[in-house]
Amino acid sequence: MIASDKFLESKGIRPTAMRLLVFQHLAKSKVATTLSDIENAFAKADRTTLFRTLKTFEQKRVVHQIDDGSGIMKYALCEEGCNCELERDLHLHFHCTNCGETICLTEQKIPHINLPDGFVAEDANLVLKGICDKCSGQ
Amino acid sequence: MIASDKFLESKGIRPTAMRLLVFQHLAKSKVATTLSDIENAFAKADRTTLFRTLKTFEQKRVVHQIDDGSGIMKYALCEEGCNCELERDLHLHFHCTNCGETICLTEQKIPHINLPDGFVAEDANLVLKGICDKCSGQ
DNA sequence: TCAATAAATGCACTTCCATTGCATTGCCCT
DNA sequence: AGGGCAATGCAATGGAAGTGCATTTATTGA
Ligand SMILES: [Mn+2]
Ligand SMILES: [Mn+2]
Ligand SMILES: [Zn+2]
Ligand SMILES: [Zn+2]
16 A cells, blocks of 8 residues: 555656545545535635646546546546556446446456447447446345 | 328327428438537527427437537437337447547447446446547548 | 746636526417 | 417526636745
8 A cells, every 4th residue: 555645656746735635535435536526525625626636637547537427527546557558447337326326347347349340449438327236225 | 211200200299390300300310410410400490499309309219319428418310120118229339539420330239248246237328439430531 | 045937726717518497489179 | 269288489597617817835956
């Protein structure tokens, strides 16, 4: 367990107080997090700063953005061994229509798809919607 | 080739002039269509009416909405033999990052995914992003 | 150390699209 | 014709992403 500030530095991010708080908040969360989630968690923080913090994290491959179709972007930490620099870590996401939470299913990779001639895929987004384990009572 | 008005009626939709125009516009289009696309095609039409027309079509399973991650919703006619009423017709969509167009790959179904215990999937959205056949020059 | 420089932050504002409220119009049926 | 409901048009709202710019904070190097 490397210290947060060292980790951010290793990614080329200056570890400001705000960034450390946001990073640790993301690290604690088991589910994908919205900008508003973070805004509510740190009442003193300005939305724009948080927004730009997330964009910085995304650019430096510390988090990935998740579009689960809810209309609100969510963010989650990238996995430890994730080789985001080369190729996106194409796991799928599950969005619970009951509790509204979205989680990374990092074990479930997006299967390879054979596309018609002429189509070249560079990225993929697979979101399953339904009832999550907590909501299905199991 | 059934007449448009008869078709809409068969779906429980009153075939107004506006609705027929929108339907035929969608039928002609090879790619998924935005509200603004339609608005531009019929300068006289009001955006709200077109919006509600699409919602009606969606509810009656004449079109399906496509969230390709571009931030703008798109719509495409459902397939002829599509049994949308029972279960969503889970084909994938391809979004070209060059020309911005999104097309239904109705032949390419979303593969079945084994989920962890407790997760129950009811819907799925798979969007591949990259270069389309027209833009790859092939 | 201290001034110069660069990076991060905070506030206000904009933009874009989806969505709604409400008054009006048009259609259908008796 | 007239009552009633569905469809339409216009105006306004809402939610979220994103930008401009001034201010504060950190870093650098003379
Ligand atoms: Mn994820
Ligand atoms: Mn489609
Ligand atoms: Zn849930
Ligand atoms: Zn293209």
